[in-house]
Amino acid sequence: MTVDPFGTAAVRAAALGAWQASPARLREDANVEEDHARGYYRDRVVVELAQNAADAALRAGVPGRLLLRLARTEEGTTFVAANTGAPLDESGVASLASMRASSKRDAGPRAVGRFGVGFAAVRAVADEVSVLSTTGGVRFSLRDTAAMLDQAGARVPALAEEVRRRDGSLPALRLPLPTDGSPPSGYDTAVVLELRDEVAADEVRVLLRAVGDPLLLALPGLVEILVEDADAPPRRIAGVHERWTVASDEGELPLALLADRPVEERAARSWRVTWAVPRGGAPDGGAPRVVHAPTPTDDPLDLPALLVATLPLDPTRRHVAAGPLADAVLEHASAVYAALAATLAAAGEDPLALVPTGLPAGPVDAALRPRVLDALGRMPLLTSAADPGRLVPAALAVALAGPVRPDALAALGGRIAGLVTLPHGRETQARALGVDVRSLADLVEDVPAAEPGQWLELYEALASLAHDGAAREALGSLPVPLVDGRVVRGARGTLVVPPDLDADALAVLAGWGVRIVDPRAAHALLERVGAQGADAVALLRRADVRRAALDAPDDEQTTETVLALASAGPLPDDVRAWTGLLELPAADGELTPADGLVLPGSAAADLLDPRVMAPLARDVLDRWGADALVAVGVRRDLVVVTVEDVLADPASLGDGDDPAALQGQSLDGWEDYLEHLGRVLGDGAYVGQVAAIADLDAVDDGRLVDVLARLARDPELRRAVLEPVRSETGGTASSYTAWWLRERSGLDLGEPFLLVGAHGPLVRSAPEAVRGLDPELQRALGGVTGPGELDARAWSGILARWEPGTEVPVDAATAVWRWAAPDEVPDHLPALVAPGRIEVVPAVEAAVADAPMWWQRTDVAAMVPASDAGRAAAVFDLPRAAELAPGQVGSGGVVAPVPDAVHLLLRDAPRAWTEHDDLTVDGVPVEWWVQDGQPHAVHLAGLASALAQCAGRWDLRYALEAVLVDPARAVEAALDQLP
Structure with missing residues (x-):
């Protein structure tokens, strides 16, 4: 017989009595349980059971240990949550069987659950629930609840009607029943859930995989969690403070802040805040990026640390309730957050990793961020550049933007008060705290100009800062001395020149506005931060130098300056393009542009007309030397x-x-x-x-x-x-x-010519001037091997020279038909005007022969017998013969077989032909024709042509004629076709 140590019968009787007295009460209780199980606590069963376990441990004053076990049985899958701590008692049972009437009203400040609704989360996955403790056990059953309601409904029809309308959705947690059993060994209480189905089992399995350090941090009453799942290796989670850096604080709130909270909450005046960051690893240790109050809510928090705080929640228990109470707890949270950052700084870690950036993720995040930034800004967190052992608050700090080497910072730290070292990539965080993050250029602008002789020492001290592009850009505002005695701010636009350049020339260039660095201050740092290295060519390439020189090309000082620079080496074409305009004395004393002069006795003097290119004055050559003069444009060759x-x-x-x-x-x-x-x-x-x-x-x-x-x-x-x-x-x-x-x-190279040794029609012989050149040069000057290499322009010239009526040799005409590609459609071209006669005809009188049989039809047009009819029609813009006449064979004729000997030579030749005494096409006499693939002819020679055209082997027409005349020659003719 099952013992009932907790008086469950009275609880059941009270609930059933209430439902019988008011069936609407059943409806209310069922709706409340359903809201919590399917809404507010739909994914919280593991967290809520862990929360109850933590509170039980706190009430008993023992270390909280929690076992979470998912096991398969013959009946299905069972989920067990067993814990140490205060066992189940009568008030606890009453609390479980009620909604929002917790037995933890007088729990201590670290208690988590106190409102009597969290246990309803079990209904999200189970209809049969047992709570087994060392003091006894109770169970809750949807099945038994339905049976008891059926009995009660028999006496109260309205209740029965309400049960029917709910279709099984009943408040299973209101009617506790005594049960036997005990928790696993070593534990004081166990909640046993007979999971509803495999879907529920999968949901619990997902929740178990998420159990980790954040749960222990949120529930300080727990020191150990064991997770056992038949489908995964067991896990033990403990020693969380070994893996996390934690900062906590707690205290008591003024009673006035709780005035607008529900009655059940007004006694809970204590507050507690915990912030934690992992020792290495992910910024949040994999914890959900949400507010923990103290268990996870649905309010996002995008700060790089885990927050657990006793913040007030709304009735859904999923969101922080805004108001004075929440604001007060967030003020305490910001102070604890700053203390956490100080802990990191003292341990040599990066406290700026905790500074929030970007946009807030939600309302709590938005309320917390400004408080956090204010607290962090007042906390000494930043390492002094001059004294690494001293920490400086952000409000008093100055930092350099961009990565800077420590030795360079130390050098500047002695000159700039409050200069601190920022960890790499933390400028945004530093600015958020109020640090005066300044560019290196801003700091360098405060550096005074050095005394003479100290420039190199200053640049050497700053050289280590120019280790990357950003730092080099920042150093661009350094003071820089110039050759003319001025000191300018910024190396950009200044020139560092080789030490061997002529000093007088440099002085002249400085007078032209060129900013040349004083050679006594020349340092590699200047080129790294914006100055340009410039040799003589680079100086002469400058637009300001070119303009100044060309404003007075005949000025002696200008000429000497340019020649002094030119003597340093050869000049490229773009420089000679303007130095050639410098005026130098010719042999006759006349000032002449350099590129209009030649060196006396040179190859240029031998080849070039002295009336156009005058000889240079000999004394100028003796003074400056040939190389400098040639460099500026004087011709030597x-x-x-x-x-x-x-x-x-x-x-x-x-x-x-x-x-x-x-x-x-x-x-x-x-x-x-x-x-x-x-x-x-x-x-x-x-x-x-x-x-x-x-x-x-x-x-x-x-x-x-x-x-x-x-x-x-x-x-x-x-x-x-x-x-x-x-x-x-x-x-x-x-x-x-x-x-x-x-x-x-x-x-006489304007028209193409034949390469020496080449032969062909239409192209002239090589002119005398090129006959001694090699073929490669001849080709470059217009030489070709034959008409097939003529360009469009040459073809147009050839065709334009012919007069209509001119008889054209067959080789020249064939070359035109085969290769001609004029750049304009010709007005005249060669064509067949009669059998065996080719003349130049107007293009309007010509047509392209579609096939050799049309060569006979000069009555239609002068025929162009091109091998590629389509190309010829396009090139000469001519119609095709078949477009001008139908090509219809006249009546008559006798069909005869083609001799077998023909097929030895042409296997695909037609098997029959039509022999005519008189063959006409469109009424015009012809000797042969092909219509619809059928040969027509008046004699064997015509038949040979027709067969060759049919087979597409016009080259065999004479061989075919020989075979037709003498079939015995078929083998001989076939052998001739072998390769």
């Missing part, structure tokens, strides 16, 4: 220049205001060449660099052939002829030099 950023469009040229902007300024016919590139590559095509030989128009007329010979021998000059110009889309065109020699040299 033919010169290859490189024009940059070329567009195939004459409109792309500069307007002449800036000589360096004029592309191809020393290249004769450059605009015409750009127009040529536009025709070949497309208007506006970008071709980038173009290498070209300059001053070709200055070559003495009698020496052009000698220039060609020199091009053949000199590799650099040769490349300027041979290398084609390429557009970015992949097209190619001839080089400027090759174009100039063909179009403007007067060497």
Whole structure:
């Protein structure tokens, strides 16, 4: 017989009596239980049972240990939550069987549950619940509740009707029943849930996987949790303070703050706050990013620490109830949070990791953040740069933005009060606390200019700061001394030059506005923070130097300055483009631009016309030397220049205001060449660099052939002829030099010619000027191997020279039909005007023969017998013969078999043909024809042509004729076709 130590019969009788007296009360109790089980506590069964376990341990004053076991039985899956602590008593049973009437009203300040609703969470997963304790046991059963209500309903029809309407959704936790059993060994109480189904089992299994350190932190009454699941290895969770850094505080609240809280809560005046961060690992240790009050709520909290606080909750127990009480607890929480940060700082860890950034995640987060930032800002947390053993509060701190090496900070710390060291990546957090985070540039601006001789010492001390891009940018405001005695702020725009450059030239450049660093202060730091290293070429490339020099190209000081820089080494084409305008004395004493002069006795003096390119004065050559003079543009030989950023469009040229902007300024016919590139590559095509030989128009007329010979021998000059110009889309065109020699040299290279040793129709022989050149150069100057290599322009010229009625040799006509591709549709072209006669005819009188049989139909049009009829029709814009006449064979004729010997040579030849005495097509006599694949002919030669056309082997028509005349020759003819 089951003993009833807790008086459950009286509890049941009271509940049943209440329901019988007022069936609406049953409805209210059922709705409340359903709301808590399916709504407020739908996913809280593990947390709520753990909370009850923690409170039981606190009431008994013992360490709380909790066993969470999920086990399969024959009847289904059972979930057991066993705990140490105060066992079940009569008031506890009454509390379990009621809603919001907790037995923990007088629990201590660390008690968690006190409102009598958490136990309802078991109904989310179970209909049969037992609570077994060392003092006895009770059970709750939906099945038994339904049976008892059926009996009671028999006497109260209204109650029976309410039960029926609820369709099994009944308040199972209101009617406790005594039961036998005991908790697992070592535990004082166990809650046993017979899980409703496998879905409920999976829900509990998910909740068990989430059990970890955060639960122990939230429930200080627990010191150990054992998790046992048949589907997973067992887990023991204990020693949480070994893995977490924790800061806690507690106290008592003024009674006035609880005035608006429910009566059950007004006695709970104590508050407690705990903040925790893991020792390493994830910022939140994997805990849910929510407020714990003290168990998890649904209020998000995006702070990098776990918060457990006795915050007031709304009736759902899932959200913090806003109001003065919550504000007071959050004030205490912010102070504890700052204490946690101080603990981290004292331990050498990063306290700024706790500073919140970004937007708040919810209302509690939004209320807590400003309080936290204020508390952290007043706490000494930041390490002094000058004294690492001293901590500085954020309100008094100055920090450098960006990563800075400690030794550099230490050097600056002695000069800047309150300078602190920030952990990497914590600038945002520091600013949030009120730290004066300043750029290195701002700090450097406060550094006074050094005394003479101390510049290098200052730069060396700051050099360690320029270890990355951000720091180098910040140091850009350093004071920098210049050669003219001035001190400027910022290295950007200054030049560090080699020590061997001419001092007088540097002084002149400084007078032109060039900011050159005093060589006594030259340090690698300056180039790292914005100064530019500049050699002689870089100085001459500067726009301000170019403008100043060109404002007075005949000034002696300007000339000496440029020549002094040029003597340091060769100058590139873009610099020579303007230094060539410096005026130097010619042999006759006349001031002449440098690029209009030649060195006396040089190859340039031998090849170039002295009326165009005058010799340089001998004394100037003796003073400066040939290399410096050649560097600025004086000619010693033919010169290859490189024009940059070329567009195939004459409109792309500069307007002449800036000589360096004029592309191809020393290249004769450059605009015409750009127009040529536009025709070949497309208007506006970008071709980038173009290498070209300059001053070709200055070559003495009698020496052009000698220039060609020199091009053949000199590799650099040769490349300027041979290398084609390429557009970015992949097209190619001839080089400027090759174009100039063909179009403007007067060497009769304007039209294509045959390479020496080549033969072919339509193309002229090589001119005398190129016959001594190798084939590669001949090709670059217009040489071809035959008409198949002619370009569109050449074809247009050939066709334009022929007059209508002119008889054309067959090889020339065949070349036109096969290869011609003029850039414009020709007005005249060669065509068959009668059998065996080819003449030039107006294009409007011609048509393309679709097949050889149409060659006989010159009555239709002059025929163009192209091997590719489609191509010829497109190139010459001609109709096809079949479009002009139907090609209908006349009546008559006798069908005869094609001799078998033919098929030895042409296996696919037709098996029959039609023999005619008189064959007409469209009423016009012909010798043979093919209609619908059927050969027609008046004799064997015609049959051979028809069979060859049918088989697509026009090349075999004469062999076929021989076989038709003498079938015995079939084998011989077939053997001729072997490779």
